Amino acid sequence: MTIAEQDDFRLVRNRVEQICEQYRVAEIKLRNINNSILNNKINEKQINQYRNYVRTFELILRCLNKEEANLIRDINLNRIPSDKLGYSRSIYYVKYRKAATSFLRYLS
Numbered sequence: 001m002t003i004a005e006q007d008d009f010r011l012v013r014n015r016v017e018q019i020c021e022q023y024r025v026a027e028i029k030l031r032n033i034n035n036s037i038l039n040n041k042i043n044e045k046q047i048n049q050y051r052n053y054v055r056t057f058e059l060i061l062r063c064l065n066k067e068e069a070n071l072i073r074d075i076n077l078n079r080i081p082s083d084k085l086g087y088s089r090s091i092y093y094v095k096y097r098k099a100a101t102s103f104l105r106y107l108s
Contacts, residue, residue, distance in 0.1 A: 009093060009097055012097060012100045012101060012104065013096070013100060015100075015104060016072065016076060016100045016103055016104065017076055019057070019103075019107070020057075020072070020076035020077055022053065023053065023054060023057045023077070024077070026049075026050040026051075026053040026054050026057075027050075027054055029042065029046075029047075029050050030047070030050050030051060030054060033047060060103060060106045060107070061073065061103075063106060064099065064102055064103060065102075067095070067099070068095075068098065068099035068102055068103070069099075071085075071095060071096055071099045072099055072100070072103055075096065082096070
């Protein structure tokens with residue numbers, strides 16, 4: 001992999017990681033919606049934004065093929081290390097880059 005390819009991969013990976021982190025936050029906020037200690041200042045508009053974000057994220061994962069969706073889930077949501085997925089390093093980069101690019105394509 002060339003330096004330019006590595007930089008492109010980092011950009012794509014970082015963007016997907018940011019989106020997944022926002023998904024996790026939205027999901028946690030929705031799970032704790034009735035907890036007055038944790039979410040005493042959440043309003044209806046924020047709740048709707050969190051719901052829309054979670055639904056959109058899950059819809060995108062359903063639109064991806066099964067392997068790509070599982071890879072996004074395993075790496076970014078379940079935080080499974082790449083060496084535990086059963087792919088060689090080069091195959092992992094190829095598959096993850098394809099999955100992440102497909103994922104980002106639905107957002108643009």
